[in-house]
Amino acid sequence: MKYIIGNHKMNLDYITLKGYLKALKKVAKNSDNKVGVCVPYVYLDLAKKVLKGSNVLYGAQNMYYKEAGAFTGEVSPKMLIDFNCDMVILGHSERRHIFNETNNEINNKVISALNNNLTPILCVGETLEERNNKQTKKVILAQLKQGLKNIELENAKKIIFAYEPVWAIGTGVSATALDAETICKYIKEQLNKLFSTEFNFVVLYGGSMSEKNVSELLNNPSIDGGLIGGASLTIEKFKPLINYKN
Ligand code: PEP
Secondary structure, three states: OOEEEEEOOOOOOHHHHHHHHHHHHHHHHOOOOEEEEEOOHHHHHHHHHHHOOOOOEEEEOOOOOOOOOOOOOOOOHHHHHHOOOOEEEEOOHHHHHOOOOOHHHHHHHHHHHHHOOOEEEEEEOOOHHHHHOOOHHHHHHHHHHHHOOOOOHHHHOOOEEEEOOHHHOOOOOOOOHHHHHHHHHHHHHHHHHHOOOOOOOEEEEEOOOOOOOHHHHHOOOOOOEEEEOHHHOOHHHHHHHHOOOO
């Protein structure tokens, strides 16, 4: 069993998504994997209605950490729970780099999601410059340490981690299976060190995963699944990933 989670970003429209979710429900029914999709906020009600009674998990791509108040334009964890969301992506590289989200803000959001019984999908990953400067492990460790501040082991176990090298997201250039496995393994090791435990934390890989490379990537012991952008936007492209078998 692997996690196969789509991230639609700011794509699709109401009618297209409606058809997509109906088809997703059918495809996911016969999958050995845990299938999920993160849609724009405004389509959560649609996801709730169409995916009702299915085995498809769904959620949002961001949230604010406060429960309510004068925060114009923001969406709270309570609102996501209102739509029965299972999960929420936090610290995606587009949030970090386009919207300048800091590790501190991401940490507040992870804590708030956990307090509200939402599964955080905490994304970490290095830029191309950091990779070229051989800083990948250092950057990821800092993102983990700061993103997990004040979180206890029992809560940390509920988090889904995603290794998403920034240079691989939406570029068509995936990390090699060896690089992805090495870093996912490193993340698991560092989490065990941080929490003085021996737990098999869930770590996904994300970055240009598609029908072409899904087996190569997921046939690795430390990669527990994929967070998938582009290849999750149509059922035709997503289906081979949902149907992945070891
Ligand atoms: C993502 O948005 O998390 C992602 C991995 O995108 P893509 O699959 O398009 O690289």
